[in-house]
Amino acid sequence: MQSVGPIFLLMLTVLFLLPSGTVNAGEKITIGEVEDVVLMPWGVRLPARVDTGAVTSSLDARDLKVKNNMAEFKLPKKYGGLRIHLPVTGWQDIRSADFKEKRPVVEITLCMGPKILHIEVNLNDRSTVKYPLILGRNALKDNFVVDCGQSHCLPPSCAEASPK
Amino acid sequence: MDLMLILTWVMLSLLVSGTAGAEEKITIGAVEDVIFLPWGVRLPARIDTGAAKSSLDARELTVQDDMVEFKLPPKYGGLQLRLPIIEWRHIRTPEGRERRPIVELEICLGSKRIRTEVNLNDRSMVRYPLILGRNFLRENFVVDVKRRRTARPSCPDIP
Secondary structure (H helix, E strand, C coil), X not given: CCCCHHHXXXXXXXXXXXXXHCECCCCCEEECCEEEEEEECCCEEEEEEECCCCCCEEEECEEEEEECCEEEEECCHXXXXXXXXXXXXXXXXXXXXXXXXXXXXXXXXXXXXXXXXXXXXXXECCCCCCCCEEEXXXXXXXXXXXXXXXXXXXXXXXXXXXXX | XXXXXXXXXXXXXXXXXXXXXXXXXXXXXXXEEEEEECCCEEEEEEECCCCCCEEEECEEEEEECCEEEEECCHHHCCCEEEEECCEEEEEEECCEEEEEEEEEEEEEECCEEEEEEEEEECCCCCCCCEEECHHHHCCCEEECCCCCXXXXXXXXXXX
């Protein structure tokens, strides 16, 4: 008992501390300003910038081509460079302070924390910015609240997203 | 003896987990009204976790030595402000890099009165005159984008 005691105490402490950081505002899950997500069904893990200032979400698509309503692109090399084909569900006008453009929109499935999300993302080359995925308000509104004092606080834990 | 120790530890852990961290933070929505102090000007702000720094719509901006003079947008009263420049900083925008003056402002959001740095630029092309970025949000707020205007400015000493 004497040697087991400290380890037991440590485990208990961890157990009690763990859940406190993740649940807030009713059922919503607290996430940080940057979180890793898993792109399904491929199991590719990407860091995502959690962006309450963006209406929609956006994925870094390299060598993007659209033909017959199908988008073909590659993920950035840094994240494996997987080639993906997805149907284009729409086109989105992107407006910001200084520019305007039209981007194809596709639907993707993500695992963030314990949640599987089906969300629309627009595709564009994001090679000049830090994160390959922006999660905008369309991805956040039903399940999450954002705490900018944290990052990487909720690793993907969907059963379906375990590495294959 | 061991059992007592364990129980004490459990109670302590519970206490710590119940009081630390997120509890002090206020949940706000994707858009909130704030008040600039001491002028009492009320503006809607986009709550933007994608922005590293906060940014204010400054019209007719002129710089003289270490001071910057500008007007708030006419829609929000067009008040002319003159503030010391804390520093100049390069800001990353979708278009590239831009050098902007930084000033310090006192802002009331919900019940919190916060001194914070904002960079100044002409935002007449976009919808909200104020972007509150991570430098402002980090210590005090969590964001629930399903909400809008749920934290009315209610700082003490504000009419």
